[in-house]
Amino acid sequence: MLESFRLYLHIVLRNWTVYKKDLIANISPTVADPALVMVSLGLGLGAYLTNIEGLTYMQFLAPGLTVATALFTSFFESSYGFYVRMTYENVFKAMLTTPIGVKEIVIGELLWVGLKGAVMSVGVAIVLSLFGLMNNPWLIPSLLIVGFLVALPCGAMGLLATAMVRNINQFQTIYSFIIAPLYFLSGIFFPIEQMATPVRIAAEFFPLIHGVRLAQALFWEKGILEAFAYNGSILVIQTLILCIFAYVKIRKKLIL
Amino acid sequence: MITAKSLSKKFGAFTAIDTIDLHLKSGEVFGLLGPNGAGKSTFINMIYGTTQRSSGELSVFNFDPKEQSRSIKKRLGVVTQDNALDESLTVLENMMLYCAFVGVPPKEQKTRVNELLEYMNLAHKKDARIQTLSGGMKRRLVFVRALLGKPELLILDEPTTGLDPAVRHLLWGKVKELHQSGTTIVLTTHYMHEAEVLCNRLVILNHGKIVAEGTPQKMIQDHTPGYVGIFNLDDRLQIQTLLANRSDLSFYEDSANIYLRTATLTELTSFHTHHGLLPLQIRPSNLEDVFLKLTGQELASDA
Numbered sequence: 408m409l410e411s412f413r414l415y416l417h418i419v420l421r422n423w424t425v426y427k428k429d430l431i432a433n434i435s436p437t438v439a440d441p442a443l444v445m446v447s448l449g450l451g452l453g454a455y456l457t458n459i460e461g462l463t464y465m466q467f468l469a470p471g472l473t474v475a476t477a478l479f480t481s482f483f484e485s486s487y488g489f490y491v492r493m494t495y496e497n498v499f500k501a502m503l504t505t506p507i508g509v510k511e512i513v514i515g516e517l518l519w520v521g522l523k524g525a526v527m528s529v530g531v532a533i534v535l536s537l538f539g540l541m542n543n544p545w546l547i548p549s550l551l552i553v554g555f556l557v558a559l560p561c562g563a564m565g566l567l568a569t570a571m572v573r574n575i576n577q578f579q580t581i582y583s584f585i586i587a588p589l590y591f592l593s594g595i596f597f598p599i600e601q602m603a604t605p606v607r608i609a610a611e612f613f614p615l616i617h618g619v620r621l622a623q624a625l626f627w628e629k630g631i632l633e634a635f636a637y638n639g640s641i642l643v644i645q646t647l648i649l650c651i652f653a654y655v656k657i658r659k660k661l662i663l
Numbered sequence: 664m665i666t667a668k669s670l671s672k673k674f675g676a677f678t679a680i681d682t683i684d685l686h687l688k689s690g691e692v693f694g695l696l697g698p699n700g701a702g703k704s705t706f707i708n709m710i711y712g713t714t715q716r717s718s719g720e721l722s723v724f725n726f727d728p729k730e731q732s733r734s735i736k737k738r739l740g741v742v743t744q745d746n747a748l749d750e751s752l753t754v755l756e757n758m759m760l761y762c763a764f765v766g767v768p769p770k771e772q773k774t775r776v777n778e779l780l781e782y783m784n785l786a787h788k789k790d791a792r793i794q795t796l797s798g799g800m801k802r803r804l805v806f807v808r809a810l811l812g813k814p815e816l817l818i819l820d821e822p823t824t825g826l827d828p829a830v831r832h833l834l835w836g837k838v839k840e841l842h843q844s845g846t847t848i849v850l851t852t853h854y855m856h857e858a859e860v861l862c863n864r865l866v867i868l869n870h871g872k873i874v875a876e877g878t879p880q881k882m883i884q885d886h887t888p889g890y891v892g893i894f895n896l897d898d899r900l901q902i903q904t905l906l907a908n909r910s911d912l913s914f915y916e917d918s919a920n921i922y923l924r925t926a927t928l929t930e931l932t933s934f935h936t937h938h939g940l941l942p943l944q945i946r947p948s949n950l951e952d953v954f955l956k957l958t959g960q961e962l963a964s965d966a
């Protein structure tokens with residue numbers, strides 16, 4: 408148990424060592440994407456949308472963008488990133504000759520994307536709060552939990568995608584038909600309550616919407632405890648199911 | 664150290680390992696030979712659990728690789744067929760990471776890495792990125808990686824494929840030293856000479872079955888004793904006619920040469936001088952002859 412934990416940490420450390428070598432390139436989308444949305448939609452479209460549930464459009468967008476960062480950083484890392492490490496770089500082939508097993512690889516990977524999601528969400532939240540988009544900036548540390556809880560199931564979805572694709576181009580299909588719709592239909596850009604019932608129900612099955620609600624509760628200081636109790640529990644359940652499923656699928660790829 | 668009983672591995676309808684029985688003693692250098700696809704790598708992967716058997720029994724250090732692979736992996740090192748080095752990291756970063764993976768105490772890690780880099784003549788490349796290393800350097804670094812945990816069992820999966828003779832000889836020297844210091848070694852190779860130089864005992868696999876087993880000398884004695892004369896393909900007709908009524912001589916040919924084997928050197932020399940044939944080379948029979956005799960025919964149609 409203790410040894411497994413030590414190995415998870417070393418896998419996280421390995422990814423961090425590689426990640427920091429190309430820090431600017433790696434961190435660019437995290438910084439640029441929310442900024443772009445804020446400027447184009449927040450300032451541009453926001454000029455026409457002056458009141459959305461009693462908030463300005465910028466205030467409405469802020470929490471969702473914070474959480475979307477966790478989705479993208481974790482999904483891309485555990486799909487493209489993991490696939491490249493598995494297929495082209497053979498990193499796991501060598502790791503598996505050491506006391507590391509598939510369980511350590513999968514948990515280490517998820518821990519890494521979870522931590523990355525947590526840190527990046529907080530980073531985005533700090534910047535947004537500087538523009539006065541968060542009622543109470545002292546709540547920022549709680550976004551570590553939200554980022555972590557969103558990154559884990561989204562990372563597990565990335566691993567599942569990795570186990571399913573036959574070549575690297577096929578990630579594009581998964582992105583276009585699952586991840587991008589999930590991004591647009593999870594209540595980040597508009598209140599989802601006005602959408603048709605089937606869309607609303609479908610969105611509830613994805614982790615992102617629950618993360619968005621948690622972040623909204625924190626940003627707007629509205630029903631924080633209820634959100635953690637309800638949306639938080641759903642995220643934990645989704646995480647468990649997706650992670651176990653991802654482990655089973657990845658194991659089939661690595662152990663013949 | 665390793666015991667296999669009626670061990671089999673199937674991938675769907677394909678049988679990669681077909682009911683083999685094997686026993687590896689502690690301290691030997693054991694060779695696994697066989698054509699591509701014979702099951703060598705499958706067997707190697709089963710030892711440390713990245714491939715799991717379909718039936719039969721396998722034990723390594725008295726552990727079952729299916730259930731207790733970590734206990735096994737703590738005591739072995741593997742020179743993998745692909746280098747599988749972390750290309751994004753430097754030599755030192757790579758090795759420090761693997762020290763942590765195999766559980767070298769943090770205080771000893773630097774010393775261990777430096778000693779082994781020195782041992783493999785790589786100390787000057789400590790801070791180089793993997794991409795900048797030559798093929799031979801990468802291979803030596805994979806040896807360093809495999810030795811970090813001071814393994815009792817060292818698995819070498821085609822360790823010298825694609826290397827120049829100088830590096831190959833260097834690595835042979837190291838393998839011999841490791842053997843002398845008591846490390847048990849399992850080696851797969853396509854170079855028969857390498858197997859002859861290094862192995863105490865070996866098996867030849869073909870289609871997942873063991874077709875021959877023993878010391879290199881015994882195998883040659885059992886299957887292809889004597890001397891081999893290598894002749895030009897132009898002499899083929901003449902040799903074939905001459906051999907029509909000589910069942911005591913065996914010959915085979917490949918796309919470049921004709922190989923004629925006799926029990927003694929005198930027989931061979933008298934044969935070629937008597938018939939005015941000029942051999943390109945005369946040599947004692949070796950493992951390559953055994954290998955081709957036992958696996959060659961089928962190989963030709965596969966290749």
